[in-house]
Amino acid sequence: MVKRDAALHGVKDQVLKAPAYTLRTYDAKVKLNQNENPYDFPEDLKQETFRRFMARRWSRYPEFVPDSLRAQLAGYCGWEKEGILVGNGSNELLLAALLVLVREGTPVVIPSPSFQLYCLVSQILCARITAVPLKPDMGYDVDALLAAADEVSARVLILCSPNNPTGTELAQEDLGRILENFGGHVLLDEAYYEFSGRTGLQFMKRFPRLIVTRTFSKAMGMAGLRLGYLMANPGLASQIAKAKLPYNVNQFSLTAAQVALENLDRYRPAIESILKERDRLRMLLSGIPGVKVFPTGANFFLFELPVPPRGVFEELYRQGILIRDVSSYPMLSRCLRVTVGTPEENDLFIAALRRTLEPQQAAMP
C-alpha cells in the first residue's frame, strides 16, 4: 500500500504508483532529443496562417467538428471523413481511445520497450497491463504478442510503428497476422508515418477493430502547435469522440494544419533531406568502432554503445549536443537515441560522439 498524506487522500493507487511522464528541459546548440523536424514550418506558410487567423474573431469558438480539415485529411490519407477525429496532439486521441476501451482490470498488451505514454495512461485507467519484450534485435515478437494476448484474454493491444524509441517497423504481414488472430481492439500509433511510408490503414475496412493515430508534430513541423488525428471505423470513431473534450483543438492550430495540407509539396524537400541524412547518419554511426545501430523506419536512431551510455550522454551535452538517454528503458541499458537533424547538426553530433568515445575506448582493457 502506498503511503498518502492528506492532500493525496483519494488519489487512485494506480496513479500514485505510476511514474510521471516528464522530460527535463535542457538548452543545447544542437537539439536532437525529441524526434522533431529540424526544418521549421515554412516562413511564408506561417504568414498565411497568421493572415487567416487575424481575419477571424478570436472571441468565437472554433467549429464544433472541424469538417473542412477532416475533409482535407480524408483526401491526404484515403480514409473516410466520418472516421477521422482531430486532436490536440495525437496523444490526446490515444487517451480518448483508451478512455472508451479500458475499464478497471481490462487486460491490455503493450510491447516493451515502446512509447511510455501507453503504459502510463493504461495504468491511470487501472488496466491490467502485460508487457511483451521485443526480440533482441528490437523486432516485434508477434508469436509472443499473440500468445500473451491469448493468455490474458486481452481486449486492447497497443502497437507503434515505427516504434519509439527503437525505430522498429511492424511488417504488413505481421500486422495482418495480429489482426486475424486477436479479437480485441488494436491501437496502432503511426506518429512517424511520413518517414516510413508504411501504414496499416489498408486493414481497417476488413478489421474494424483497428484504430490508427498520426501526428503533425514530426514530419509536418508542428510540434509546438499540437495537432494529431485518429482514423477508425466511423461508428467506433463517433464513440471515441464522446471522450474528447469539446473544442479540443484551438483555431490557430486548425488553421495551420489546413495551410500545411494545402501545401504538401512544400514538405517533401524537408522529408527527403531527412531520409537522405538518415542513410548518411546510419553509415557514420555504424562506422564508429563498438557502436551498434538498430534499423529504423523513423527520423531517429537507437544505438548501442560499448561503454555506459549515461556518461556519453552527459559529455555530448557538455559539448552542446542534446540527444536522448533511453538507458532506463527495459532492454536498452546500453543505448541512446538520436534524432536525424540537418547535415550540419548530424556532423556536429558524430564529431562529438567520436571525441567522446575515443578516450573511453582507449582506456578499455
Ligand SMILES: Cc1ncc(COP(=O)(O)O)c(C=O)c1O
Ligand atoms: C510514438 C509517438 N506517438 C505520439 C507522439 C506524440 O505525438 P503528439 O505530439 O501528436 O501528441 C510521439 C512523440 O514523440 C511519439 O513518439
